[in-house]
Amino acid sequence: MAGILAVPSVAIDSQLFHDHRPVAFAVISVSALAMALAGYGISRLVFSRYGVKWSYIGMVTAVIVAVVVGVPQVSAYVFPDQMRRYDRELGGAGRCLGDTPYASRDAFPSTSQVTYDDSRGDRMVVTPLDPAVPAITLSHAKRGGVHHLTPADDQTRKVLMSHGC
Known part of the structure; x- marks a missing residue:
């Protein structure tokens, strides 16, 4: 029942x-x-x-x-939402982007801004507030998705590799 x-x-x-x-x-x-x-x-x-x-x-x-x-x-x-997945996989405490301008959770309001690409529906763009730091675009950013967040372009791939992700 x-x-x-x-x-x-x-x-x-x-x-x-x-x-x-x-x-x-x-x-x-x-x-x-x-x-x-x-x-x-x-x-x-x-x-x-x-x-x-x-x-x-x-x-x-x-x-x-x-x-x-x-x-x-x-x-x-x-089946977490996009932000929880980002926190678990990349930007949370102890993760590869946790101590960078791309950090999530408590640091988000002061270090970066997250937007979603409406044209694709599965893209997440993390833009640091520091204009010298490039934005990263992640694929598979769907609510309830089970795929890992992956880089959507070469620039994001390079940023993730430079941080050991």
């Missing part, structure tokens, strides 16, 4: 609805049906063997609540 409520959260965070709508509906339908049948089968086995007791109902309720509360956080971690 809890899985039925968890599947839409994963589908939304993974951008499955936006990128592959028919596949998303099929995955959600099949997953919900499989989880409902599994829940019915397990509960029928347990209740027919041991009877219906308040302790069993309490345990099942606790499991359902734990799954419903936990799945959105797990889904957001597995």
